[in-house]
Amino acid sequence: MLEALKEEVWRANRRLVESGLVVLTWGNASGFDPGSGLVAIKPSGVDYDVMAPQDMVVVDLDGRVVEGTLNPSSDTPTHLEFYRNFQGVRGAVHTHSVEATAWAQACREIPCYGTTHADQFHGPVPVTRYLTAEEVAEAYELNTGRVIAELFRDKDPLAQPGVLVAGHAPFTWGKNPMKAVENAIALEAMARMARLTEAVRMSEPVPPLPDYILEKHYQRKHGPNAYYGQKK
Amino acid sequence: MLEALKEEVWRANRRLVESGLVVLTWGNASGFDPGSGLVAIKPSGVDYDVMAPQDMVVVDLDGRVVEGTLNPSSDTPTHLEFYRNFQGVRGAVHTHSVEATAWAQACREIPCYGTTHADQFHGPVPVTRYLTAEEVAEAYELNTGRVIAELFRDKDPLAQPGVLVAGHAPFTWGKNPMKAVENAIALEAMARMARLTEAVRMSEPVPPLPDYILEKHYQRKHGPNAYYGQKK
Amino acid sequence: MLEALKEEVWRANRRLVESGLVVLTWGNASGFDPGSGLVAIKPSGVDYDVMAPQDMVVVDLDGRVVEGTLNPSSDTPTHLEFYRNFQGVRGAVHTHSVEATAWAQACREIPCYGTTHADQFHGPVPVTRYLTAEEVAEAYELNTGRVIAELFRDKDPLAQPGVLVAGHAPFTWGKNPMKAVENAIALEAMARMARLTEAVRMSEPVPPLPDYILEKHYQRKHGPNAYYGQKK
Amino acid sequence: MLEALKEEVWRANRRLVESGLVVLTWGNASGFDPGSGLVAIKPSGVDYDVMAPQDMVVVDLDGRVVEGTLNPSSDTPTHLEFYRNFQGVRGAVHTHSVEATAWAQACREIPCYGTTHADQFHGPVPVTRYLTAEEVAEAYELNTGRVIAELFRDKDPLAQPGVLVAGHAPFTWGKNPMKAVENAIALEAMARMARLTEAVRMSEPVPPLPDYILEKHYQRKHGPNAYYGQKK
Structure with a gap:
């Protein structure tokens, strides 16, 4: 069942x-798949190299396995919370990509420092609060989804297609699985750019190259008597 | 038309x-192509993998599509401003490469800290001002080009073949499209080196490895009684 | 002998x-291999490209070569100390991977900043003391193992499957050689994330992109009059 | 002539x-090649992809081209200075590798922070002074070599097989061309590790992950009731 969706998810x-x-x-x-109300998701802890489309596990919105012999991702309850709450969202992704995870671990939202970010997200990338000990003790993965949904109560999930979970890592989503992946790729680039922007902005110029060396190097390659490279 | 140029641009x-x-x-x-006054440019938002030379869009210097069924890059009006203003420039490139974009987002010019930079750019890589709300509201991409051209009024564009647009990202150019790409590659390396130069310069030595460990490791590999590796 | 183990180690x-x-x-x-009490290990200083399974050297727990014509890794005595002391450990790995080595050189344990770390290590990654001059002078590699074993006297090595040696680099281990490699990969990611977490946490927001530019970029790509990309 | 050396250099x-x-x-x-007193070197500004062994240029120790139709590297006079001054050195390399160049641009020697460094270099990697305006004006590349040779007057070049030229980049050397390349690779890793060591050492711990989340994640994957992954 849902062969096309399983292929797409794979x-x-x-x-x-x-x-x-x-x-x-x-x-x-x-x-x-909103028609059937079913979700296809990666099996838990399986090597990407040996994974085939038919290994994708199909579950319903309550998390019951409808098709598949493998365990679904342990993060399945988090994904389901997105599909139950976010209108129009049909794909979701979770990674521990390094740069986005650093912001999640630092419990900081990612400010919008440039057009790369503005092209993808309509404002900062929000960060959740930590889950409480009670939320962790019972239904941890479901509560992870709830804390995210709580944060997005007044937001448009398709305009801000991702979040950082404090102490954990990013989740992204989109109109389909591939869009969710593209948002994960974009988020990682935005996170890296934001870190470097702060580093460059807070840093200060140090002594530059002496002018006579700058001049020498530029001229030996591009000046009237250039001798770098081969004769043209 | 312009098959050679389209191939070159592709x-x-x-x-x-x-x-x-x-x-x-x-x-x-x-x-x-200065002969015909026409420009070939990448179509907007198309995957690089499926893009063929004949997908390049041909426009005139006023931005009218002369050949091609796809939309040209949304940045086309910026590119055209270069060809209208910069004598001898026949190729232009725009990227959001991470290191150069960090400087653009930090609104800092890139100082010339070494010969790697001096080999490519005759002085610092300048950064524009932010566009005003008015410039953004009408003809945003054209005004991006104008703000760059304004900054280069007294500069030689071929000696400083690139710029950072504040809050946005780098643009580079050159005598032909491939040279513009090479300048984009060089700019990214220069931007990274400049960031690391400031970090290393502002940092201070911390306690070194104890001498007796240094000595042990060097000698076990290179000394008269070395026992690392295989007998020669 | 031990062909399967040599293949696994290779x-x-x-x-x-x-x-x-x-x-x-x-x-x-x-x-x-606990049955025979023997260890298979990489030969010292041999290129990975030309190395075959039969080049793995077999030694006993006292370090005597039992099979193989090449010298075993100069770090063999350190590995043996793990197998003699760590119950259930059947694979060990040593690298100078950059991020973990930086923490080792800084003589700092890696704090647990997030779930990526908690998924792999039950607490911080500990760092040893420097070896003394005496420990370096006699049986350096064996003493490296002893200093690690000393640090793990009250720890569960399978719950904290790795360590940083001060001024040196990481060692990891596991239930088999491939698990030890996976722990080395995880440790490198954790080390990088921890460094970036501190950098992001100690950094502060700088001026963001003006709102009117954020709005323009978001809307030109996703708004009702979007003109980025091709018509759908 | 010198076909084997040209192949080796290529x-x-x-x-x-x-x-x-x-x-x-x-x-x-x-x-x-000490027998003939000749040097084979890469031609200047030629693409690596199209370069063949027979394109290597042969020059004598005074820099006269003995064989080859292409211009030798513009850095040839620097290389020759090594062969004239450094006993036992038969290979030399120049790069602008990013991490080592950052230290060169910051005019800082690279301290020895760990055994990775001690395995390759017998002490810190020294940095030259800037060349004077006079030294740049006449015989720039030769004077670059002289400033290096001056710095190594009391050093053993084979025990410290590399240097940073202030404001420029690294040079390395060795007993043969491939050893010089390996030293360039090692130097780049050492430079990166040293930068990160200082960053990690000067940084301070920030709030860690709450214990109850650490525990939850570790136990859901490794505890007695683990539910991550597939049933074994």
Whole structure:
């Protein structure tokens, strides 16, 4: 069942890995079919190399396995919370990509420092609060989804297609599984750019190259008597 | 028409991607043919993998599409401003490469800290001002080009073949499309080196390895009684 | 003898390199067979490209070569100390992977800043003291193992499957050679994330992108009059 | 003539590129044959992809081209100074590898912070002074070599097989061209590790992950009721 969706979810998981966002097996992508109310998701802890489309596990919105012999991702209850709450969202992704995870671990939202960010997210990338000890003790993964949904009560999830979970890592989503992957790729780039922007902004110029060396190097390559490279 | 130029522009776009400067579809290269006054440029938001030379869009210097069924890059009006203003420039590139973008987002010019920079750019890499709300509201991409051209009024564009747009990202150019790509590659390396130079310069030595460990490791590999590796 | 173990150790060494943790020949993996009490380990200073399973050297727990014509890794005495002391450990890995080595050189344990770390290590990654001049002078590699074993006297090595040696680099281990490699990969990611977490946490927001530019970029790509990309 | 040396030098240049140390054409390797007193070196500004062994240029120790139709690397006079002054050195390499160049641009020697460094270099990696305006004006590349030789007057070049030229970049050397390349690779890793060591050492711990989340994540994957992954 849902062969097209399983294929789509499998391809999304493959692209996650090819994009360098996933270390070992730390990542998963899912897709939602609103017609049937079913979700296809990556099996838990399975090597990407040996994973085939038919290994994707199909679950309903209550998390019951409808098709598949493998355990679904342990993060499945978090994904389901997105599909139950976020209008129009049909794909979701979780990674521990390094740069976004650093912001999540630092419990800081990612400010919008440039157009790269503004092209993808309509404002800062929000960060959740930590889950409480009670939320962790019972239904941890479900409560992770609830804390995210709580944060997005007044937001448009398609305009801000991602979040950082404090002390954990990013989740992204989109109109389909591949869009969710693209948002994960974009988020990682935005997170890195934001870190470097602060570093460059807070840093100060140090002594530059002496002018006579600058001049020498520029002229030996581009000046009228240039001698770098081969005769043209 | 302009098959050679379209091929050249296509190859420049491919090399951009192979150089790791482009995330998703965030980059574009164009080329200018002064004889006909026409420009070939990458189509907007198209995947690099499926793009062929004949997909390059041909526009005139006023931005009218002369050939091609796809939309040209949304940054086309910025590129055209270069060809209208910069004598001898026949190729232009836009990327959101991470290190150069960090400087653009920090609104800092890149100082010339070494010969790597001096080999490519005759002085610091300048940064524009932010566009005003008015400039953004009408003809945003054209005004991006104008703000750059304004900054280069007294500069030689071929001696300083690139710029950072505040809050946005770098643009580079050159005598042909491939040279513009090479300048984008060089700019990214220069931006990274400049950031690291400031970090290393402002940092201070911390306690070194104890001498007796240094000595042990050096001697076990290179000393008269070395026992690392295989007998020679 | 022990063909299966030698193959397993060889594969672990190959994966180390493919994972980007090894520069030149700076890394080695070994495996332990509790039945025979023997260990298979990479030969010293041999290129990974030309190394075959039968090149793995077999030694006993006292370090005597039992099979093989090449010298075993110079770090063999350190590996043996693990197998003699750590119940259930059957694989060990040593690398000079950059991020973990930076923490080792800074003589700092890696705090647990997030779930990526908590998924792999039950608490901070500890760092040893420096070896004394006496410990370096006699049986350096054995004493490296002893200093690690000393630090783990009250720890569960399988719950904290790795360590940083002060001024040196990381060692990891596990239930088999491939698990030890996976722990080395995880440790490198954790070390990088921890460094970036501190950097992001101690940094502060700088001026963000003006709102009117954020709005323009978001809307030109996603708004009702979007003109980025191709018509759908 | 010197076909074996030219092949060796060509292979060294290829490996430089494959090691990621070279951006565009910014790097070169040479080799010295003490019997004939001749040197084979990379031609200037030629693409690595199209370069063949027979393109290597042969020069004598005074820099006169003895064989070859291409211009030798513009850095040839620097290389020759090594072969004239450094006993036992038969290979030399110049790159603008990013991390080592950052230290050169910051005019700082690289302290020895760990055994990775001690395995390769017998002490800190020294940095030259800037060349004077006079030294730059006449025989710039030769004077670059002289400033290096001056710094090594009391050092053993084979025990400290590399240097940072202030405001410029690293040079390394060795017993043969491939050893010089390996020293360039090692130097880049050491430079990166040293930068990160200072960053980690000067940084301070920030709030860790709450214990109840650490415990939850560790136990859900490794505890008696683990539910991560597939049933074993």
